[in-house]
Amino acid sequence: MRTVETKVYQFSELSEDAKRTALDNFEPLTGYIWYEAYKSVKAFNDLFGTREGRHSWLDVQTGHINDNVLNLKSARLTAYLWNNYGDDLFTPVYRKSLEGERKHNRVKIKTSSQSPYSVYYSGYKKSCECPLTGVCYDMDLLKPILKAMHEPVKETFEDLLTECFENLRIAIENEIEYRNSDESKTEDIKSNGYEFTENGKIF
Numbered sequence: 001m002r003t004v005e006t007k008v009y010q011f012s013e014l015s016e017d018a019k020r021t022a023l024d025n026f027e028p029l030t031g032y033i034w035y036e037a038y039k040s041v042k043a044f045n046d047l048f049g050t051r052e053g054r055h056s057w058l059d060v061q062t063g064h065i066n067d068n069v070l071n072l073k074s075a076r077l078t079a080y081l082w083n084n085y086g087d088d089l090f091t092p093v094y095r096k097s098l099e100g101e102r103k104h105n106r107v108k109i110k111t112s113s114q115s116p117y118s119v120y121y122s123g124y125k126k127s128c129e130c131p132l133t134g135v136c137y138d139m140d141l142l143k144p145i146l147k148a149m150h151e152p153v154k155e156t157f158e159d160l161l162t163e164c165f166e167n168l169r170i171a172i173e174n175e176i177e178y179r180n181s182d183e184s185k186t187e188d189i190k191s192n193g194y195e196f197t198e199n200g201k202i203f
């Protein structure tokens with residue numbers, strides 16, 4: 001039996017060749033991307049009444065939806081989206097204000113005897129921030145819908161639904177590509193404090 005001592009190095013202490021070896025052998029975690037994106041898709045389908053595609057959840061089925069709805073576009077589509085989904089996608093902005101400040105167009109929701117501030121919901125200002133699951137993929141998926149809610153578009157509702165899923169697909173591909181980049185790998189390695197042997201193999 002013998003004991004062998006091995007020197008270990010932080011990534012920044014490695015030679016350039018060893019850094020290259022470390023980066024080439026490092027496998028970034030990407031499974032969470034698919035998991036979070038799928039949750040967004042499920043919530044989207046629940047809200048809009050769409051269904052997963054037969055071959056992939058990144059495809060959308062709309063055959064069961066009324067053609068009159070699917071063919072809506074321009075101002076009629078904008079009105080339809082606001083009337084049917086506005087309250088689900090947009091929530092009133094809340095803010096703190098000093099007691100005694102004018103409270104026009106705001107609804108008071110909470111006061112505290114220990115603080116000079118009160119919290120109010122705005123009566124006119126609303127925001128949309130990841131309303132499906134709280135994760136950024138919500139916004140990738142909803143981008144075409146939100147655009148149509150703010151300005152009439154020439155595409156039909158069916159076109160927009162297809163575009164939503166294509167947007168998400170591209171976002172996932174871009175995220176995975178970034179996670180596999182040297183920049184992202186280096187960030188992961190440093191933030192997790194991984195150590196390496198002199199030749200760049202993880203210790």
